[in-house]
Amino acid sequence: MGAQGNILFSGVGGQGILLASEIMAYALLAAGYDAKKSEVHGMAQRGGSVTAQLRYGDKVYSPLIEPGRADIQVAFEMMEAVRYLPYLHKGSTVIVNTQKILPPAVATGQTSYPEDVLNHISSLGIKVVLVDAFDLAREVGEVRTANVVMVGAVSTFLPMDASVYEGIISARVPARFRDVNLQAFAAGRKVSQ
Amino acid sequence: MTERTDPLWMSGNEAIALAAYEAGVKVASGYPGTPSTEILENLSRYEGVYTEWAPNEKVGLEVAIGASFAGVRALATMKHVGLNVAADPLFTASYTGVRGGLVVIVADDPEMHSSQNEQDSRNYAFAAKLPMLEPSDPAEAKELLKLAFAISEEYDTPVLFRITTRIAHVKGVITKGEMLSSSVPPGIEKMPAKFVMLPGNARARRVVVEERMRLLRDMAESAPYNVVEKGDSHRGFITSSVSYLYVKASFPEAKVLKLGMCWPLPEQMIRDFAKSVDQLYVVEELDPFLELHIKAMGIACHGKDLIPSQGELNTAIVRKSIDLASVTELFAPVALPMRPPNMCAGCPHRGIFYNLSRMKVFVSGDIGCYTLGFLPPLSAMDSCVCMGASVGIAHGMAKALGDDAKGKVVSVIGDSTFIHTGLSGLINTVYNGSSSLLIILDNRITAMTGQQNNPASGYSIKGEAANAIDLEALCRAVGVKHVDIVNPHDINGCRKVLDKALERDEASVVIARAPCVLIPEMKKAANIPYRTQMASCTGCMACVRLGCPAISWNPVGPEKAKSLGYKEKQKGFALINEVQCNGCGQCRALCKFDAIVRQEA
Numbered sequence: 185m186g187a188q189g190n191i192l193f194s195g196v197g198g199q200g201i202l203l204a205s206e207i208m209a210y211a212l213l214a215a216g217y218d219a220k221k222s223e224v225h226g227m228a229q230r231g232g233s234v235t236a237q238l239r240y241g242d243k244v245y246s247p248l249i250e251p252g253r254a255d256i257q258v259a260f261e262m263m264e265a266v267r268y269l270p271y272l273h274k275g276s277t278v279i280v281n282t283q284k285i286l287p288p289a290v291a292t293g294q295t296s297y298p299e300d301v302l303n304h305i306s307s308l309g310i311k312v313v314l315v316d317a318f319d320l321a322r323e324v325g326e327v328r329t330a331n332v333v334m335v336g337a338v339s340t341f342l343p344m345d346a347s348v349y350e351g352i353i354s355a356r357v358p359a360r361f362r363d364v365n366l367q368a369f370a371a372g373r374k375v376s377q
Numbered sequence: 378m379t380e381r382t383d384p385l386w387m388s389g390n391e392a393i394a395l396a397a398y399e400a401g402v403k404v405a406s407g408y409p410g411t412p413s414t415e416i417l418e419n420l421s422r423y424e425g426v427y428t429e430w431a432p433n434e435k436v437g438l439e440v441a442i443g444a445s446f447a448g449v450r451a452l453a454t455m456k457h458v459g460l461n462v463a464a465d466p467l468f469t470a471s472y473t474g475v476r477g478g479l480v481v482i483v484a485d486d487p488e489m490h491s492s493q494n495e496q497d498s499r500n501y502a503f504a505a506k507l508p509m510l511e512p513s514d515p516a517e518a519k520e521l522l523k524l525a526f527a528i529s530e531e532y533d534t535p536v537l538f539r540i541t542t543r544i545a546h547v548k549g550v551i552t553k554g555e556m557l558s559s560s561v562p563p564g565i566e567k568m569p570a571k572f573v574m575l576p577g578n579a580r581a582r583r584v585v586v587e588e589r590m591r592l593l594r595d596m597a598e599s600a601p602y603n604v605v606e607k608g609d610s611h612r613g614f615i616t617s618s619v620s621y622l623y624v625k626a627s628f629p630e631a632k633v634l635k636l637g638m639c640w641p642l643p644e645q646m647i648r649d650f651a652k653s654v655d656q657l658y659v660v661e662e663l664d665p666f667l668e669l670h671i672k673a674m675g676i677a678c679h680g681k682d683l684i685p686s687q688g689e690l691n692t693a694i695v696r697k698s699i700d701l702a703s704v705t706e707l708f709a710p711v712a713l714p715m716r717p718p719n720m721c722a723g724c725p726h727r728g729i730f731y732n733l734s735r736m737k738v739f740v741s742g743d744i745g746c747y748t749l750g751f752l753p754p755l756s757a758m759d760s761c762v763c764m765g766a767s768v769g770i771a772h773g774m775a776k777a778l779g780d781d782a783k784g785k786v787v788s789v790i791g792d793s794t795f796i797h798t799g800l801s802g803l804i805n806t807v808y809n810g811s812s813s814l815l816i817i818l819d820n821r822i823t824a825m826t827g828q829q830n831n832p833a834s835g836y837s838i839k840g841e842a843a844n845a846i847d848l849e850a851l852c853r854a855v856g857v858k859h860v861d862i863v864n865p866h867d868i869n870g871c872r873k874v875l876d877k878a879l880e881r882d883e884a885s886v887v888i889a890r891a892p893c894v895l896i897p898e899m900k901k902a903a904n905i906p907y908r909t910q911m912a913s914c915t916g917c918m919a920c921v922r923l924g925c926p927a928i929s930w931n932p933v934g935p936e937k938a939k940s941l942g943y944k945e946k947q948k949g950f951a952l953i954n955e956v957q958c959n960g961c962g963q964c965r966a967l968c969k970f971d972a973i974v975r976q977e978a
Contacts, residue, residue, distance in 0.1 A: 196716065197718070206386075209386060209548065210386065213384050213386060213550065218550060219386075219548075219549070219550065220514070220547055220548065220549045221547065221548040221549075222543060222546065222547050223388075223546045223547075223548070224490055224491075224542075224546065231716075231718055231719040231721070231926050232716055232717055232718035232719070233716040244549075245622040245623075245625040245626040246622045246623055246625075246626040246691065246692045247514070247543055247547040247549075247619070247622070248543065248689075248691045248692065250626075250691065250692045250693045251693055251707050252693075252705055252707045252708075263713055263714075263716075264716075266711050266713060267710075267711075267713055267716075269708045269709070269710055269711055270707040270708050270709070270710050272708060273708075286929050287714045287715065287716040287717075288716075288717065288719055288752075288753070288754070288924060288926070289714045289715065290714055290929075291921075291926070291928065291929040291930060292753075292754055292918075292921050292922070292924065292930055293918070293921065293930035293932055293949060295714050296932075297714075298711075298713055298714070301711060301713075304711065308708060
């Protein structure tokens, strides 16, 4: 104990960010940490850019991560890895799902999808870990487990054993999806090990 | 690491629902509104509590007042703007007082994550002469709500309970508590001097209100939730709500007076605290509520001279507002295409807004998912003020401009919002005779807040069968002679009906009826998506202009165009993402080249 940290989840509404951040939160609680998590609901959720902020430590007061103090960012979409750059610091780790989801201005041909954004953040001294979460989820047989692949990828950056996450996943997903989610977790974990 | 056995990990709203259950609440009513919605949703799952969605917040509070008069513990929930709607019963319930404990939960939304304004509901406590409790996080919300019911019964008062987005939608560790119950006997008690607020009775109750507030002020001096936390007295902070957490995170060594009750204030406690510190800071989100009342006591303090009065606070804002030397350099943001919220693929609203975007009309809009019709590429909303306002605003424009407004003003409202407060606007339109057209977007659900049932859905809060209002008959009953029902996915058919309605000299209603794609029946329904016949696409972009998230534009250069078999000058092609497509067919109706076909074809 004594450790504390801030994990920022970013992505697009509908990508399963809330479930992924819930698994992480339960894993931290199981390890004996205090934790708080902020989510945004309502209008902002409709296909828009969404975040969840998870803070843990001996005692957590503020539910919001301070700019410049996110230690880990879990980005479920490539461009959304960069939108919250002011929250990161030199030495932060960004785990990126390489999937692209086109925002309206790109989908309607008014502008193009920004390339090269990940090189920019690497050049700032931020560690970037690429995860083909969508492909890995497809390989385990269920594309909707991409969010759990991401949990697997981020799990190696936290002190809890794999068994802690596996127990939580087993307890929290419906029985018929248990095995595929455990495989998704293992596939994600392998990427960052 | 220590293993913790099954901690309750709950959002503020889930914790409040549990607290209401543990407090012995018997009746709870409200109207959905972010960030308050999940309180009633969660409470509806507990045994022994009657819960309901009311048509609006005023009715919700009146139901709770009735339950309190009947001697049971009662709860009303709403978002901040909902308290404006419920303000009428609130101000007089302050005079009647209660029998069973009555708590009104109001969820403010600093930063306007999902709201049209960021009013500070604490001002209602002052104006309505009511006590207000303010927790700082989910665990405290749970404890304070249970106390709120005890205060309500002991002091014969409704109690306001204010949360914000960062309490409602923050998750934290919660502990289960003991079940409480009221000592008030349920039953019919005739107490006219207390319950019948005619002037003669109200004048007598007015005196009771002042006496009650005096007693509450005394109580505040020793209340367990108004606490001085010892620390360095160089800087002393008076704070409440989530601002307390930002103070603790930014100045952990400082002395703090944390107020769990923000009205009435413990004046002597504040005076003593002010004397005990070198510099006094009042840290609060939005209005200088505490600051004004503390300054009115003649106590000097810093407050909004340093702390922003707009938007949310956070630890960094609090720290740098007070300690300028603490500013650290951050990575500069990168310019990226915006990713605003959008109507879903297959959303029925899109068809109506597509038509409106091509008609030269002023669109008086309202509050719901369909407010997103304002955004490009449809950009088909010209005003949006508050729940139900669309109808009255359109009528007002029509009256102001006379013949110049004929056929040029349309109001657009959802089914739930129409029932909430739009109906009285329609009655006015008919009674006072304007020809403005009202489109009711009837998707059978209160969608924006997360698919809650409403009086037109045919289901209760628990999903049990309930009466479904016949909107067509309702409109006819208030005197609308022309009521048409259209399928909003039939874009061309809708246009004909809308054009005809606009030509009329009398009020018309068009009900655009198709279910929200997110309701369970629609999610389960067999869905046959459309796909693009690549060879037939001419790159005209007609489908792209719908702004459907399932349709993307793929630009190509001359070489690529030729290699795809297109004319050299074709700038690109549209593509339907068949996983996202919900098969509504709106794009099919717009494609003149038969490039969009059903999957099975």
